[in-house]
Amino acid sequence: MPVGIVDRLVNFTGNSTSLLDIPTTIEAYVAPTLYSVIFLVGVTGNSLVIYIVARFSEMRTVTNYYIVNLAVTDLAFLVCCVPFTAANYTLPSWIFGEALCKLVNYLKQVAAQATCLTLAVLSVDRYCAIVHPLASLKYRRTRIALVASVCTWAASVILAIPVAIYYRLVNFNFHGMRTYCRPVWPSVAWEQGYMIYTVLVTYAIPMTVCSSACFCIVRQLWNRFKERENGPLSSIMQTRRVISMVVGVVILFGICWLPNHVLNLWRTIYIRNKIPASVYWAKMFALFLSYANSAINPFVYTLLGENYRKCLRKTGCCRHGNQQKRDGTNTPKTHRRIGPGRSDYNIPAIKITLATDADRFEPDKQEEYATEV
Numbered sequence: 001m002p003v004g005i006v007d008r009l010v011n012f013t014g015n016s017t018s019l020l021d022i023p024t025t026i027e028a029y030v031a032p033t034l035y036s037v038i039f040l041v042g043v044t045g046n047s048l049v050i051y052i053v054a055r056f057s058e059m060r061t062v063t064n065y066y067i068v069n070l071a072v073t074d075l076a077f078l079v080c081c082v083p084f085t086a087a088n089y090t091l092p093s094w095i096f097g098e099a100l101c102k103l104v105n106y107l108k109q110v111a112a113q114a115t116c117l118t119l120a121v122l123s124v125d126r127y128c129a130i131v132h133p134l135a136s137l138k139y140r141r142t143r144i145a146l147v148a149s150v151c152t153w154a155a156s157v158i159l160a161i162p163v164a165i166y167y168r169l170v171n172f173n174f175h176g177m178r179t180y181c182r183p184v185w186p187s188v189a190w191e192q193g194y195m196i197y198t199v200l201v202t203y204a205i206p207m208t209v210c211s212s213a214c215f216c217i218v219r220q221l222w223n224r225f226k227e228r229e230n231g232p233l234s235s236i237m238q239t240r241r242v243i244s245m246v247v248g249v250v251i252l253f254g255i256c257w258l259p260n261h262v263l264n265l266w267r268t269i270y271i272r273n274k275i276p277a278s279v280y281w282a283k284m285f286a287l288f289l290s291y292a293n294s295a296i297n298p299f300v301y302t303l304l305g306e307n308y309r310k311c312l313r314k315t316g317c318c319r320h321g322n323q324q325k326r327d328g329t330n331t332p333k334t335h336r337r338i339g340p341g342r343s344d345y346n347i348p349a350i351k352i353t354l355a356t357d358a359d360r361f362e363p364d365k366q367e368e369y370a371t372e373v
Contacts, residue, residue, distance in 0.1 A: 027284065031089035034288050039082040042295030046071040046078075049298045052311045059311060063129065065145035066122045067301050069152070073118050074294035077111035080104060082291055089284070094181040098169045101181035106164040112202050113156035115294060119253060120206040121148055122301075123213040126246070131220045159201065162194060195268040199261045207254055214250045218243055249300055256293035259286035 049071040053059045084096075084104050094101060125145075128136035166183045185191040221243050263283050267275075302308045 028090045031284055032086040035082045035086045035291065038288065038291045038295045039078055042074060042078045042082075042291070042298075045295060045298035046075040048312070049302050049308075050075075052302075052308060052315075055315070056311050059307070060142070062140045062142055062145050063122075063125055064302075065142055065149065066118065066125055069145075069149040070115070070118045070122060070301065071298055073111055073115040073152075074297050076107070077115050077294050078291060080107040080111050085287060085291075093178040094169060095179075096181075098181075101169055102164050102167045105167045105181065105183075106160055109160035109163045109198075110153075110156045113159060114153055116202040116206040116257075117152045117156065118149070119297075120209040121152060123210040123250075127213040127216055130217050130242075192268050195264055199265060203257050203261050207250075207257075210250045210253060214246050217246050245300075252296065252300065253293060256289045256296075260290045262286075 050068055053064050053068050087096075088094075096104070125140065128140060163183070166185055167181060168184055169179050170182055170184060171177055171179055183191070185194070225240075259282070263279065263286050
């Protein structure tokens with residue numbers, strides 16, 4: 001969550017003399033209810049993604065390594081943000097002490113940056129897999145995916161240090177003396193500069209990368225679609241599904257994060273203006289949308305896919321390594337490499353191709369194992 005402006009109204013304005021006398025009874029019930037739903041859905045979905053990839057070796061593909069990192073960042077973002085944001089709308093003051101004030105807001109910024117940067121990296125990986133399936137084999141390795149994920153976290157940890165430095169407890173006279181956790185920047189220019197930086201890192205740059213990758217992917221898929229528009233209906237429908245998913249992911253990210261960034265930028269520029277009640281409620285809804293993105297991501301990227309659903313069924317039904325035939329004999333369970341965008345190896349590659357993990361196969365077999373999305 002961008003941190004130049006804090007969730008609570010007093011922190012949103014930054015000036016207790018300009019606060020509006022807004023009733024807090026409704027928000028004390030509405031905000032925790034909305035955020036609780038997002039929290040439960042997001043924690044469940046992201047935990048399932050991590051569990052499935054960790055349990056099933058066939059799911060440990062390059063793309064899934066990035067998806068697991070996205071699930072970890074989304075999970076951290078929800079755990080660090082949602083409970084304390086709900087508490088801000090419910091409690092009259094910050095009651096968790098200055099150490100947690102600094103730590104919680106620092107972790108919020110780290111997780112938000114890591115989430116958005118991971119989305120950008122995942123878009124680049126998808127671009128390489130679809131547009132350059134064979135040429136990208138030497139780059140799309142699990143080791144490189146791990147290094148990229150670690151670098152994403154390291155950059156987020158370092159770039160969020162100003163938050164840990166400048167967040168502190170501040171007392172305001174708002175219907176009595178109250179304590180709030182908010183940033184105290186050295187100057188207005190510092191606050192505006194850091195907010196602009198935050199918007200660039202957590203929205204503008206990832207959105208540009210995702211949109212560019214989306215455009216290249218859609219153009220590539222559309223060209224293949226036009227070349228084979230008289231091909232099998234299943235291939236045509238498959239192409240349309242992939243295009244819809246790629247475009248939908250970018251639109252979802254843009255819609256969920258845009259309102260919060262717009263409000264934060266507006267408040268940073270017009271820092272001495274009063275905050276109308278409509279903007280206050282819009283801020284609550286904007287935070288809800290940004291949290292919702294982290295809750296929806298696991299379903300968009302993974303849990304709605306066929307291979308993830310198969311693994312979910314295995315966790316509840318197929319606990320043994322052998323499958324029993326109707327005549328009572330046991331047949332060893334065949335091991336198939338499955339994952340997002342992959343099919344059985346004995347099915348020929350058609351239409352859209354994704355490169356499999358290069359580090360699991362010999363170079364002369366890599367082209368043979370390029371399979372359909």
